[in-house]
Structures are given as C-alpha cells and as structure tokens.
Amino acid sequence: MKRIRCPKCYTAISFDDKIYEPGRILVFGCPECQKQFKIRIPRANADKEEERPTFGMLTVLENDFQLKTDIPLYEGDNIIGRFVKGTNANAAFKTVDPSIDTTHCIVNVKPLKNGRTTITLRDAPSGTGTFLQGELLNDRERAFIENGSIINIGAATIILKLHTDDEE
Ligand SMILES: [Zn+2]
Known part of the structure; x- marks a missing residue:
C-alpha cells in the first residue's frame, strides 16, 4: 500500500499502488475536501535512472x-x-x-x-x-x-x- 496526501487539506489517502502499471496517471478525489488531483505511479527503474x-x-x-x-x-x-x-x-x-x-x-x-x-x-x-x-x-x-x-x-x-x- 502507498500513502499519499491531498494537496489541499493534507488528508492521508491509502491505495494499492502495486495493481497499477508503472508510469500510469491516477486521478484521486479527496474524501474530505473533494479536491481532485493526479499522481503518477513511479516507474520501476525511476530510482535507477536518477542514480x-x-x-x-x-x-x-x-x-x-x-x-x-x-x-x-x-x-x-x-x-x-x-x-x-x-x-x-x-x-x-x-x-x-x-x-x-x-x-x-x-x-x-x-x-x-x-x-x-x-x-x-x-x-x-x-x-x-x-x-x-x-x-x-x-x-x-x-x-x-x-x-x-x-x-x-x-x-x-x-x-x-x-x-x-x-x-x-
Ligand atoms: Zn482534501
């Protein structure tokens, strides 16, 4: 599981990041403030690339x-x-x-x-x-x-x- 925070109200949201393809963009709706925001699932080799x-x-x-x-x-x-x-x-x-x-x-x-x-x-x-x-x-x-x-x-x-x- 991965934990992210709403960029507006900082409410923590958990989701299973393993079921999505790397590089995919997900749209979230905050359960607290209804703010919609996007995150990108990191690529598996992203850390390697940066190194x-x-x-x-x-x-x-x-x-x-x-x-x-x-x-x-x-x-x-x-x-x-x-x-x-x-x-x-x-x-x-x-x-x-x-x-x-x-x-x-x-x-x-x-x-x-x-x-x-x-x-x-x-x-x-x-x-x-x-x-x-x-x-x-x-x-x-x-x-x-x-x-x-x-x-x-x-x-x-x-x-x-x-x-x-x-x-x-
Ligand atoms: Zn929120």
Whole structure:
C-alpha cells in the first residue's frame, strides 16, 4: 500500500499502488475536501535512472527564444533538440526557436577503460546544421568535443561543461 496526501487539506489517502502499471496517471478525489488531483505511479527503474552518473552539462544560453537551460549529460547518445510532447530526444530543451529541429544534434559520451571519456558531437541530421566553434559539421562527421566547447544550433549557443576532479 502507498500513502499519499491531498494537496489541499493534507488528508492521508491509502491505495494499492502495486495493481497499477508503472508510469500510469491516477486521478484521486479527496474524501474530505473533494479536491481532485493526479499522481503518477513511479516507474520501476525511476530510482535507477536518477542514480545514473552525469558526465557534465550542456548549458544552453538564454536568448530571445529560450531561458538558460542546463542539460545533464549521460553515457551514450544525448539527443538534443527543441522539446515537444512525446519527443524522442532524451536531452531536449524548451525553446520557441523554429530553426532548431526536434532532434537536432547528438552528443555521445563514451567512457573508456583507461578512465578517460570521449565525447563526440554529430548532426542529427538537422535542417539548419550544427556548428562547433563556428564551423559547420559535415554530414556524418563526428567531432570530438571537450570542456568549454561551443556548439551552435539555430540561434542557440550551447557550452559543454564537464565535471572536473575538483568538483564533487
Ligand atoms: Zn482534501
């Protein structure tokens, strides 16, 4: 059983969370105040996902189209693009920039056996291209990027910030 509280009057409500599919959204009516509210059944691997180590951050700078956004980088392909509902881009960010595709470019993080990590950037492909240090990436090019690398997609400037040893 799981116990939740009404967000309005804090009345405790118990229910059997095991009978519902993970990720499912349930609608509750509070027996005390009649407030209706929704909760989402956590995914079984949700804790695991949160514990995945991040290797650094892509900082999207603020401009006319978006606020400053930090995108955490995980091992494997980090697919960057303009966030839309149901997106396949696992590293999408909110912007109204029409020149940024919903899957625009991909940052791949690959830890090596020697303890180092290689990070590469490639175009998704996108309509307007992906720029590294001001240079347009060629089709199928995989460019190595490093701490401080500057990526431009659409009107957005994105800076790669890797975790360094003196950080936690
Ligand atoms: Zn209530």
